[in-house]
Amino acid sequence: MGCAPALNRIFSWSRKWKFAPDKSAIVAFTRSYKPGADPLLFLNGHRIRSHPNFKFLGVWFDQKLLWKTHIEHVHKQCLNLKRLFTVVANARYGPPVDTLTLLYKSLVRSKSDYGLIAYGNASKSNLEKINVVSRAIIRTILGSKLSTPKEVLYAESGTESLAERRDWLSSKYVLNLGHKPHNPMSAPCLSETMRKLKRLEFDTFPEVALFPSRHKHPAPSRPPKCITKWFPLSKKTASIDPEKTASFFNILLQKQVDSILIAYTDGSVSTDTNTATCAMAIPALNIAKAWTLAKHSSIFSAELQAIKQCLQMIYNSDQSYPGVKIFCDSSPAILVIKSSNPSENEAISEIRELMDSLLSSGTLTTLIWIPSHCGIAGNEQVDKLAVNQQANETDNKISNKLSPSEKISMFRKSWAQNFLATLKHCRKPCILMKSSLRTVKWHQHKDRKIAICLHRLRSGHHYLNAFNHRINMEADPSCRYGCNVIEDPRNILVECPKNERARQKMRQLFNNKKLVLNFETLLGLNTKLDTRTQFLIRNELATFLKQTGLTSIV
Structure with a gap:
């Protein structure tokens, strides 16, 4: 179908909204030195005008896709913000450096981030215009001299150049897109980013779509299929006197109906080995087991897998119970299970399906939050099981698939290490001592004059x-x-x-x-x-x- 018949069909379909020809535009994308005549396209008998560049969804597109117009637009906005930062930073009682850095990330970096995945492939000379203005604002914030190396500026402020920023944003976009098969853009894209993620052994676009689950999520107005309760004491209050907390929990536990099944779950993650484990215990059935999750799984996934394994164990049991109460020390896990919103973690949909299956057989599930490490016997038991599982190489392994957020967290660590290694080529002591991209807390000071003085002494x-x-x-x-x-x-x-x-x-x-x-x-x-x-x-x-x-x- 040609463009003209398609436009006629669009206009007939859109009579309710009435697309205006004078507000529409045509941009013919070509790298030809001598582009041909403008195409003649009509909407309801009115010609749609052709433009050399046009703004669409906040991004300026030009005919040759050189992105000069958009870069000039972002450059102009950053220049205006530079004047604002100069006034604020030089005020007598101005904000400290960390506050100004936060303002920079909110006001300046947000401008350059928008559309960066698209216009970030422009020429280096054009992109450098934005980099120069951004570094000038960072110099104003830190009080740096013009001779201060850019590596020191990025390390001291916790920021990065446009090229590094685009690398991070494009990889994050691809990893998220790979888990959304129903998204119109869900297809391998950004070939350079894909090759980089493949070298890091990331499964960007799984063959089998995990989401959405076949489980139908309840409407927001519909009450959840489980009951959630919370321990009367907060974590801070409970940790003050663990013995008193444990005795108070035992009193509450004695009031429970004997026919209700009691279970405890917990998860643990070792930062040294990136190993996540989960454990569950059902004292009435004399069951206590622990599992090892896939490498790089988060503590959130470990807590969810513990609840899932517990429900699976009860579901596979030959005996039927009127209810089961699971005591868990992870409030985020309980809140996300209770929510009716779909989630990116596969364990959540599986937990909801198990709860529905148990409810159909007459078993109501109750999730109860309890504070961790406060002397509660059941919680201490599963915590010890999960920690010991990290050292024991057993066959109890769960081949769970990593969620997009877990993959992004993995890539973030790799990206941060590579960027920090690049900054350390400067050989400045204030960079060599850093182990992460985060700003060092004791390098900051509320008094701006002192903060600037310390920064200049560190940078040399x-x-x-x-x-x-x-x-x-x-x-x-x-x-x-x-x-x-x-x-x-x-x-x-x-x-x-x-x-x-x-x-x-x-x-x-x-x-x-x-x-x-x-x-x-x-x-x-x-x-x-x-x-x-x-x-x-x-x-x-x-x-x-x-x-x-x-x-x-x-």
């Missing part, structure tokens, strides 16, 4: 005489207070006698902690110290910088 790009001499060889690199040494961060923080009096409290803290007073430890670059010590050192250093007036020098 500051206004001290040693760095000024690197820029201008005629500048004097010696200490401005008359010391016969070069004025660098080590000198002003550790050695300069002018600041020795203000340095006494820092020396006392280091002596109490049996540490050596040096430049790296002062700036939070020593990864061997615990978090509490890092914050104590940072607070003493902040007081030292205020007393000596170094915040206005560095």
Whole structure:
């Protein structure tokens, strides 16, 4: 069928909405140097005008798909936001660095993220326009000098370039799309991303569609097929006195009807081996078992699989019960089972089907949340079973399929490690000490002047005489207070006698902690110290910088 007959059919079908020809447009996509004449297409007898570029769903499309128009549009928006950040960051009582970074991710990065999967394949020179403005805003937030390397900017702010961002967003999109077979776009796409995911052994588009389940989800107005209850005490209150919590639980348990079956479930994940296990116990039937899930399964899947295995065990039992009460310490698992919304995790639909099957045979399921690690005997038993299962190589294995969120979490870790390794090529100590892309908490400070001063000292790009001499060889690199040494961060923080009096409290803290007073430890670059010590050192250093007036020098 040609375009003209199709347009006539569309217009006949859409008489109720009345598509307007003057609001419609034609864009003929071609890379030809001399494109032909504009196509003549009519809607209800009115010609649809042809445009060299057009905005559709917030993205500007041009004839040659070079994305110059859209990139210029995003670049202009980022420039306007740069002026806003300059005003806010330079305010006398402006927000701290972490707040400004959050604003950057919400206001600036959201603009560049929209449509990035499509326009991200534009030329590097065009994309670099957005990168330059984005880095300028990050410099304003961190208070960095123009000479600060971009790797330091990305590492200190927890952000990334457009190329890395597109890699993450496109992979996330493909992994989500592979589990939505009824989506019109559900087909292998983004060949470069697909090849990368295949090298990482990701099953992006499973042959057998897992979702939606054949189980019919109830309407939102319809009550769920199970009962959910909650322990009267919160986790925080229950953990204060575990013995009292356990005795209170036993009192409540004694009030239960004897014919009701009681069961406990729990899940566990080892971060070292990425092994997830689940366990269930039914004291009345003298059953206690544990299973090992597929590698890289989340704790959420482990909790769901524990409930599923428990229900399956009861369903396979020869004896019938009027009801079963499952005590679980995962409130998210209970809430998502109770919800009528479809879920991406295959265990949820299977749990709902088992509940319906049990209900048809006269067994009502009740899910009850209890606090974990509070002395409740049944919960402690299944927790121990799940933990021990991680060390025991048994045949009790569940070949569960990973959900999209679990696959995305796996890729996120791999992507973050590769990006961090790329940043570490800069060989800056403030990057080499990082083990993740997250910002280091003790590198931040509520006082913006102190935060900027600490950042400049860590990055090595500051206004001290040693760095000024690197820029201008005629500048004097010696200490401005008359010391016969070069004025660098080590000198002003550790050695300069002018600041020795203000340095006494820092020396006392280091002596109490049996540490050596040096430049790296002062700036939070020593990864061997615990978090509490890092914050104590940072607070003493902040007081030292205020007393000596170094915040206005560095």
